[in-house]
Amino acid sequence: MPKTIINEENLRAYLSPETLRLNLENHYWIKNNMIDKIGHQAPNLVVLSFRRMKFITNPVFAQVFRYMKDLKRIDLTDCDGLLNTACNLLIDNNKTLTHLQLSGCNNAVDDSVMANIAKCLCETLELLDVSYCKKITDEGLAAFTDKTVPLDSLMINGCNGISGPGVKQFLHSFKDTLIDFEASLND
Numbered sequence: 597m598p599k600t601i602i603n604e605e606n607l608r609a610y611l612s613p614e615t616l617r618l619n620l621e622n623h624y625w626i627k628n629n630m631i632d633k634i635g636h637q638a639p640n641l642v643v644l645s646f647r648r649m650k651f652i653t654n655p656v657f658a659q660v661f662r663y664m665k666d667l668k669r670i671d672l673t674d675c676d677g678l679l680n681t682a683c684n685l686l687i688d689n690n691k692t693l694t695h696l697q698l699s700g701c702n703n704a705v706d707d708s709v710m711a712n713i714a715k716c717l718c719e720t721l722e723l724l725d726v727s728y729c730k731k732i733t734d735e736g737l738a739a740f741t742d743k744t745v746p747l748d749s750l751m752i753n754g755c756n757g758i759s760g761p762g763v764k765q766f767l768h769s770f771k772d773t774l775i776d777f778e779a780s781l782n783d
Contacts, residue, residue, distance in 0.1 A: 604630045611637035621647040621671070632656045635663035645671040647697075657682035661689055669695035673725070678704040687712045695723040699751065705729035710736030718743045718769075727753040727778075734762030740769040749776040 602610075604626055611618075615638040620626060631652055634641075641664060646652060657678050667690040672678055683704040687693070696713070698705050705726050713721065718740075724747060726732060732755050747770040752758070758766075763779065 602626070608637075613638065613640050616641060617643040619643075619645040620649060621645050623649065624651060628653060628656045632659040635660035639663040640666055642666055643669045646675055647671045647673045648675075650674060650676045653677045654679040654682050658685055661686040665689050667693055669693070671695075671697040672701055672704070673697050674700040676701075676703065680704055680706050680709050683709050684712050687716050691716050692720050693717055694720055696721060697723070697725040698729060699725045699727040700729075701726075702728065702730050706731035707733055707736030707739070711739035714739035714743055714745075718745045721745055721747055723747070723749040725749075725751040726755065727751045728755070730754070730756055733757040734759055734765075737762045737766035740766055743769045744772070745769050746773050748773050750774060751778045753779060755779075 602620070602623060607626065607630065611634060618634065618638065618641055620631075628651070632655075644664075644667060652675060654677055657675070658681065661682055662685065664686075667686075670686065670690075670693065678701050680703075683698070683701070687709070696717070710726075710732055713724070734757075737758055750770065752763070767774065767777070
């Protein structure tokens with residue numbers, strides 16, 4: 597295969613401590629036993645996308661996030677196999693994340709993850725997408741009370757467990773920086 601097509605052989609050749617960006621969006625042909633080595637082989641990644649990689653399991657995510665400490669941007673949109681344990685490991689290990697995309701990660705994002713985001717990322721987070729994460733409630737949003745977060749983009753579409761008053765309290769933490777806000781509470 598040409599080097600422009602990422603397969604497991606090419607991926608192995610590209611991964612190293614010097615690798616800073618990796619986009620595997622919808623690369624469903626790359627197997628879990630290769631993905632779980634990414635964190636070890638490329639621990640200095642700054643940008644990572646596993647968008648729409650529905651087959652990756654939580655232990656594989658945990659193995660990847662175990663080694664990563666420098667991530668700034670991550671896109672895990674529609675990663676069904678991600679659970680709150682690996683999601684919290686990601687947040688705990690990468691306290692300088694600026695972009696966190698978790699849309700559709702219904703098994704991963706709950707009130708404990710929201711509390712961890714508020715605790716660990718309140719000084720760096722600029723974009724947060726937790727759309728369609730149905731386990732979030734007003735209690736998770738309340739974790740941001742009395743925090744000032746530099747968030748300029750927030751997406752919370754389809755989060756049926758939150759209320760208008762909960763969102764209003766949540767938005768207070770971003771009142772000075774929020775530019776892009778997208779929500780629909782009645783999805």
